[in-house]
Amino acid sequence: MKDRMNHLLILSEEAPAYLDLLQAAKLTNLRITALSDTRLARTKGAECNMVLGEPGLVHGLLPYMTNLEWVQSTWAGVEPCIQKNSHRDYQLTNVKGIFGAQMSEYVFCYILMHEKLARVHHKLQQQKRWEQHFPGQLRGKTIGIMGVGSIGSHLAQTARYFQMQTKGYTFSSTNCEFIERYYHGEELVEFVSDLDYLVNTLPDTPQTTHLINDAVLRAMPPGAILINIGRGNVIEESALIDALNQQTIAGAVLDVFAEEPLPEDHRLWQTPNMTITAHISVISYPEDVVPVFIDNYHRFSNGQDLKYSVDFERGY
Amino acid sequence: MKDRMNHLLILSEEAPAYLDLLQAAKLTNLRITALSDTRLARTKGAECNMVLGEPGLVHGLLPYMTNLEWVQSTWAGVEPCIQKNSHRDYQLTNVKGIFGAQMSEYVFCYILMHEKLARVHHKLQQQKRWEQHFPGQLRGKTIGIMGVGSIGSHLAQTARYFQMQTKGYTFSSTNCEFIERYYHGEELVEFVSDLDYLVNTLPDTPQTTHLINDAVLRAMPPGAILINIGRGNVIEESALIDALNQQTIAGAVLDVFAEEPLPEDHRLWQTPNMTITAHISVISYPEDVVPVFIDNYHRFSNGQDLKYSVDFERGY
Numbered sequence: 001m002k003d004r005m006n007h008l009l010i011l012s013e014e015a016p017a018y019l020d021l022l023q024a025a026k027l028t029n030l031r032i033t034a035l036s037d038t039r040l041a042r043t044k045g046a047e048c049n050m051v052l053g054e055p056g057l058v059h060g061l062l063p064y065m066t067n068l069e070w071v072q073s074t075w076a077g078v079e080p081c082i083q084k085n086s087h088r089d090y091q092l093t094n095v096k097g098i099f100g101a102q103m104s105e106y107v108f109c110y111i112l113m114h115e116k117l118a119r120v121h122h123k124l125q126q127q128k129r130w131e132q133h134f135p136g137q138l139r140g141k142t143i144g145i146m147g148v149g150s151i152g153s154h155l156a157q158t159a160r161y162f163q164m165q166t167k168g169y170t171f172s173s174t175n176c177e178f179i180e181r182y183y184h185g186e187e188l189v190e191f192v193s194d195l196d197y198l199v200n201t202l203p204d205t206p207q208t209t210h211l212i213n214d215a216v217l218r219a220m221p222p223g224a225i226l227i228n229i230g231r232g233n234v235i236e237e238s239a240l241i242d243a244l245n246q247q248t249i250a251g252a253v254l255d256v257f258a259e260e261p262l263p264e265d266h267r268l269w270q271t272p273n274m275t276i277t278a279h280i281s282v283i284s285y286p287e288d289v290v291p292v293f294i295d296n297y298h299r300f301s302n303g304q305d306l307k308y309s310v311d312f313e314r315g316y
Numbered sequence: 317m318k319d320r321m322n323h324l325l326i327l328s329e330e331a332p333a334y335l336d337l338l339q340a341a342k343l344t345n346l347r348i349t350a351l352s353d354t355r356l357a358r359t360k361g362a363e364c365n366m367v368l369g370e371p372g373l374v375h376g377l378l379p380y381m382t383n384l385e386w387v388q389s390t391w392a393g394v395e396p397c398i399q400k401n402s403h404r405d406y407q408l409t410n411v412k413g414i415f416g417a418q419m420s421e422y423v424f425c426y427i428l429m430h431e432k433l434a435r436v437h438h439k440l441q442q443q444k445r446w447e448q449h450f451p452g453q454l455r456g457k458t459i460g461i462m463g464v465g466s467i468g469s470h471l472a473q474t475a476r477y478f479q480m481q482t483k484g485y486t487f488s489s490t491n492c493e494f495i496e497r498y499y500h501g502e503e504l505v506e507f508v509s510d511l512d513y514l515v516n517t518l519p520d521t522p523q524t525t526h527l528i529n530d531a532v533l534r535a536m537p538p539g540a541i542l543i544n545i546g547r548g549n550v551i552e553e554s555a556l557i558d559a560l561n562q563q564t565i566a567g568a569v570l571d572v573f574a575e576e577p578l579p580e581d582h583r584l585w586q587t588p589n590m591t592i593t594a595h596i597s598v599i600s601y602p603e604d605v606v607p608v609f610i611d612n613y614h615r616f617s618n619g620q621d622l623k624y625s626v627d628f629e630r631g632y
Contacts (some may be wrong), residue, residue: 024584101478106432109432118424121593122591128580130594264444278437
């Protein structure tokens with residue numbers, strides 16, 4: 001494919017930033033069209049053989065992109081592009097390895113707020129009450145991380161920085177130096193049984209649906225906090241609502257949900273000890289994504305395997 | 317002093333925990349009396365030549381402790397014992413090097429809450445509103461640390477872990493590997509001029525009073541956050557209230573105050589963008605303090621200089 005002209009469609013709300021960064025990179029044999037929405041994308045898209053874009057925008061264009069060879073997603077989650085009836089006659093790659101730091105900041109924000117009793121102190125301040133409720137500390141607490149890829153590894157590293165104990169639950173991998181003990185398969189109940197914090201980073205696949213169910217929640221200690229930054233399907237939400245109402249666990253922090261946006265009448269909004277954020281735990285910064293694209297562009301041009309290739313069947 | 321019998325008074329709300337740890341250490345030539353309050357301390361105290369205790373409790377006993385040679389404070393702050401009219405005919409040591417991790421947890425809890433818009437998301441949840449307000453990240457933000465002792469160094473290390481830029485303001489020291497640039501003396505206004513976060517760790521001494529005044533607050537960027545975990549005298553509180561009301565800076569997090577407990581009618585309680593906690597950012601855990609005492613006990617028994625000796629005139 002060397003020396004052949006390529007035509008890239010950038011399809012992202014941040015198209016101008018992506019265009020600036022890619023033009024500065026002066027990639028050879030590359031023509032670029034940059035669009036912030038799908039209005040002109042059907043006609044322009046037909047000319048392009050590669051896309052750098054948001055899966056939710058790219059998905060609707062797939063039927064019209066007759067010359068498509070490669071889609072580089074700007075996000076980690078590519079669910080819109082891997083639905084059963086979607087076109088699959090192209091290579092799909094996502095971004096990995098760039099979200100660990102941001103996810104760590106989100107997760108440790110809420111872990112620290114819980115340890116430091118931030119909401120207790122906020123209420124006392126509103127009542128102008130000077131009361132010394134002393135905080136807990138992370139040192140010696142135990143975190144369990146479901147899914148130890150680049151995000152889970154970064155969480156484990158941050159946990160070790162704060163002198164926490166770390167446990168990992170994976171399909172089979174055991175290669176993260178920051179995880180002190182690994183669990184797999186049927187060991188999920190044992191894995192959660194002594195945790196202070198359980199963090200899910202697993203993606204949405206048929207194998208992950210409702211992994212965190214009633215039995216797992218009941219196996220967690222009553223003081224434990226559940227945090228989900230992976231995908232909403234992993235938690236059986238009705239079981240979590242019951243667990244929080246019955247104080248089976250102490251709290252939950254969810255950034256992802258089975259249905260997004262979370263419907264206004266969903267019971268989760270007002271479940272006690274529930275913290276909800278609107279799928280904002282990480283942003284794809286163009287300056288982080290572009291190096292992934294450039295590396296893959298060189299691989300594509302040289303006929304090499306692309307990095308972070310998504311298996312349509314497996315779903316990640 | 318070798319082989320001479322010593323008699324230690326433990327005077328702390330956590331006296332039973334201290335006694336357990338010290339008995340387990342089996343120190344030679346040591347008799348121990350452990351009291352949780354000062355009720356019996358006057359008569360018992362007269363027999364003791366050393367104290368391990370909270371400065372606020374120890375201070376009232378000093379006139380009655382006619383055999384006193386050494387007080388090991390369980391706290392870093394020893395203000396009650398260094399007032400001008402206090403007894404000073406003994407060696408006073410405090411604890412250092414054991415609070416860095418806890419202080420880091422407190423400071424980064426509030427830094428992360430600010431970056432991650434935790435209060436914005438909390439309000440949206442209360443209104444059942446799904447709105448994606450994307451958070452900032454610590455990477456690339458700049459933190460300025462006033463006072464780079466063991467606590468300031470630990471803060472700088474944590475900041476570097478989160479890929480922040482670090483600046484230090486000290487009397488003269490420049491030896492912390494995690495501080496990228498140092499400032500001293502008259503450079504305070506320059507030091508604060510590009511900060512995202514200004515953290516004070518300085519103690520209460522005549523030299524530190526009102527270091528953070530109107531001119532310094534005006535030199536800070538409008539998006540900056542001030543955090544005080546040192547002592548309250550360092551901030552000119554009336555100037556800070558003005559700065560927050562006029563949005564000269566974006567917010568403040570105070571754990572220490574010129575007057576503690578903060579009076580119920582103090583204007584700080586309701587100043588906009590003000591976060592108040594009741595001097596709870598660190599706890600002296602007996603398991604952290606006891607190794608400091610034991611090290612100093614061996615030094616005392618061998619006639620060596622004690623560690624973390626407090627200069628009554630200098631105040632730290």
